[in-house]
Amino acid sequence: MIANRARHSLVAAAVVALTLLALPSGARAGTYVVTACQGDFVNNSWQPFKSNEHVEAFTSCSGEGLTARNSGGYLSVPPWSRGMVYFDAPPGARIVRVSGEANQNSTGRWLAGIHDEGLNQWLWCGPGCVSTFDTWAQFDIGNLSTGRIAAVVECGDSPCERQNQVRGRITIRNVSVVVADERPPDVGISGGSLVSGGWKRGVQSVEVAASDAVGVRETSARLGSSEETRDKHSCDYSHTAPCPNGMDSLELDTRTVADGHRTLTASARDTPNNLAEVVRDIAIDNTAPLSPQGLSVASGEAWRNENRFHLTWSSPDQHGMSPVTGSKFNVCPASTPSDGDANCQPGSRNGDRGADIEAPGPGTWTARLWLRDEPGNDDVRTAREVTLRFDPDAPSVSLVNGDDADPTRIRVRATDTVSGLAEGTVEARRQGEDVWRSLPTEFSPDGFSAVIDDEALPEGEYALRARAVDRATNARRPCWTAVKPPWSRCRCD
Numbered sequence: 203m204i205a206n207r208a209r210h211s212l213v214a215a216a217v218v219a220l221t222l223l224a225l226p227s228g229a230r231a232g233t234y235v236v237t238a239c240q241g242d243f244v245n246n247s248w249q250p251f252k253s254n255e256h257v258e259a260f261t262s263c264s265g266e267g268l269t270a271r272n273s274g275g276y277l278s279v280p281p282w283s284r285g286m287v288y289f290d291a292p293p294g295a296r297i298v299r300v301s302g303e304a305n306q307n308s309t310g311r312w313l314a315g316i317h318d319e320g321l322n323q324w325l326w327c328g329p330g331c332v333s334t335f336d337t338w339a340q341f342d343i344g345n346l347s348t349g350r351i352a353a354v355v356e357c358g359d360s361p362c363e364r365q366n367q368v369r370g371r372i373t374i375r376n377v378s379v380v381v382a383d384e385r386p387p388d389v390g391i392s393g394g395s396l397v398s399g400g401w402k403r404g405v406q407s408v409e410v411a412a413s414d415a416v417g418v419r420e421t422s423a424r425l426g427s428s429e430e431t432r433d434k435h436s437c438d439y440s441h442t443a444p445c446p447n448g449m450d451s452l453e454l455d456t457r458t459v460a461d462g463h464r465t466l467t468a469s470a471r472d473t474p475n476n477l478a479e480v481v482r483d484i485a486i487d488n489t490a491p492l493s494p495q496g497l498s499v500a501s502g503e504a505w506r507n508e509n510r511f512h513l514t515w516s517s518p519d520q521h522g523m524s525p526v527t528g529s530k531f532n533v534c535p536a537s538t539p540s541d542g543d544a545n546c547q548p549g550s551r552n553g554d555r556g557a558d559i560e561a562p563g564p565g566t567w568t569a570r571l572w573l574r575d576e577p578g579n580d581d582v583r584t585a586r587e588v589t590l591r592f593d594p595d596a597p598s599v600s601l602v603n604g605d606d607a608d609p610t611r612i613r614v615r616a617t618d619t620v621s622g623l624a625e626g627t628v629e630a631r632r633q634g635e636d637v638w639r640s641l642p643t644e645f646s647p648d649g650f651s652a653v654i655d656d657e658a659l660p661e662g663e664y665a666l667r668a669r670a671v672d673r674a675t676n677a678r679r680p681c682w683t684a685v686k687p688p689w690s691r692c693r694c695d
Contacts, residue, residue: 233298233382234416234474236289236439239263239375246440247379248287256364257285257355263375270355271371272312278361287374288319288352292415292443295383297351301342302377304353307333310363312370314355316341320348338375351379381442386478387414389421389470392449396456396466401485401524403577405455412470412478417445419475421452423468425484428458430469437473445473456486461523487524490581491517491573494529497586499569505591505621505674513571513588514556524576526554531571532582533562533590540570540587550574561592564620593621593674599649601668601682610656612641614668616649621673628652633663 238245243263250259252270256279260269270285291297300316306328308314315327326341328334355370363369389412391397396406410421410433419437422430431452437445454466464486469479494515501512517526534546551557554573561567572585595618602613612628626645629638639659641652654664667681 232384232474232476233380234439234444236379236381236442236444238289238377238379238440239267240377242440244440246438247442248289248377250285250287251352252285254280254283256280256283256357259285259287261287267373267375268353268377269371269373270314270353271368271373272355272357272362272364274366275364276366277364279357279364280361281357281359283357283362284354285356286317286352286354288350289379290442291349291381292383294385294415295381296347296349297379298346298382299342299344299380300346300351300377302340302374303338304328304341305334305336305338305371305373307335307368307371308355309333310365310369311358311360312355312362313358314370314372315353316343316372316374317352317354318346318348319350319352325351347382381416381474383414383416383472383474384476385414386476387412387418387470387472389468389478389480391466391468391480391482394451396454396484397482401487401575401577402456403486403488403579404457405453407451407453408466408468409449409451410468410470411449413447414470414472414476415443416473417443418447418470419445419473421450421468421470423452423454423466425454425456425466425486426459426464428454443473456484457488459486461487461489485524487575487577488579489523490579490584491520491526491575493518493584494571494573494586497571497588499588499590503589503591505593505672507592507594507674507676509560509592509594510558511560511569511590512556512558513569515571515586517554517573520575524579526573527576528552528554528574529557529571530574530580530582531557531559531569532585533559534568534570536566536568536589538568559590561590564593564595566591591621591674593618593672593676595620596676596678597623597670597672599668599670599678599680601666601680602649610654611651612654612666612668613646613651614649614670616668616670618670618672618676621676623649623670624673624675625669625671626650627669629667629669630654630659630664631667632660633665638667 236247245263250261252259258273260266268287306314316325325343353372353374392409392411394408396408408423412418420434422432424430433450435445466482466484497515530550532546547562567590570585574580597618600615628641631638643652669679671677
């Protein structure tokens with residue numbers, strides 16, 4: 203601490219030399235400027251301190267301003283009484299310049315001026331180290347490298363006068379402090395869909411976390427050499443650390459780079475623009491798989507009465523890109539054009555070589571199937587087709603009343619509107635016997651018929667049964683008994 207006015211004056215001379223060597227105003231690369239008590243009357247960086255009740259310190263711009271002075275009263279002030287308003291650089295940073303306007307008064311053995319707290323030396327004590335007496339004087343002090351700067355009023359090693367007057371005071375305004383920080387921020391990738399593993403497509407997110415004692419002005423991310431996505435922080439340069447730290451979620455469009463393994467670069471710039479980066483390898487695939495090879499229906503495309511169709515295929519070579527992990531399909535009426543989807547039932551399945559699907563209902567359907575890869579790429583234009591035929595119901599069968607003109611002919615009306623008839627038989631059994639005798643059968647547009655050879659069959663009462671089978675192997679077998687037409691239905695054995 204400075205003990206007398208002689209030393210105060212010597213330091214003032216040194217300050218003149220420092221001022222001549224001062225750097226141009228404004229911040230350079232690796233620096234930023236913090237302002238206080240300018241046109242906005244805002245101070246968020248200078249703090250007050252007083253050693254005892256004989257001195258006072260104020261930091262409100264709308265009051266006395268950034269001020270340190272002796273307090274009122276008539277008693278002399280003990281040595282080393284000290285008041286100040288001070289600015290601390292953030293940890294790891296340093297103050298390299300301070301400028302502004304000052305109203306300074308140092309009489310009655312008081313010392314007042316700008317002080318380097320880190321090196322414990324006075325930097326400025328008024329023009330020529332003479333009090334300004336309620337006028338404002340500019341100061342501009344460069345070539346600094348300190349952690350704390352202060353506007354100080356101090357009583358030296360002898361008691362100081364006050365006589366209920368302001369004998370020692372310094373008030374500063376329009377203050378700018380240049381802070382230097384050469385260290386890059388800490389940056390890391392903390393999450394996001396882009397780095398969650400596996401192959402990626404489309405727009406993905408990445409979370410970039412960054413911190414620095416002086417704050418972080420922006421984070422960014424890019425894939426390969428594509429354009430960066432940035433999140434610029436809102437910074438308040440009235441604070442010693444103007445910009446906020448934290449985590450930003452950024453969106454990147456993977457379609458801006460070619461498929462394959464690409465480098466994700468996440469970066470952060472701190473308040474003075476120091477850059478830090480981290481990288482991660484990302485697997486990208488925005489191209490749908492080619493068509494399934496050899497698509498077929500297990501057991502063929504014939505009619506069936508169970509609504510379960512197992513489709514099989516071989517996946518095409520992906521040439522180092524993401525693997526096939528599933529399929530998508532549309533099951534459409536057979537009349538639907540290949541490029542249409544009216545009345546189609548969509549679906550999807552996991553698996554790279556087979557899928558179990560169902561028909562929406564009885565009838566003939568076209569199943570169009572295409573492949574999906576791990577990140578979810580698919581293209582309906584690569585679909586291949588198979589036919590599904592499903593009929594769960596047996597034909598309808600009824601016996602037509604006999605024809606007097608042809609009394610030996612047994613007529614059976616049988617219809618199947620879905621798959622159609624495939625087989626029709628008529629059998630006869632004489633009452634009291636166990637043997638069913640097949641009758642020659644002829645198909646007709648509405649069913650089939652058989653002739654009873656009454657000359658070859660023994661006389662008696664006969665049970666008749668007709669069996670109709672459709673193309674899906676559904677069968678119906680009603681039976682009747684009769685001595686002569688009309689036939690009457692009985693229980694079938």
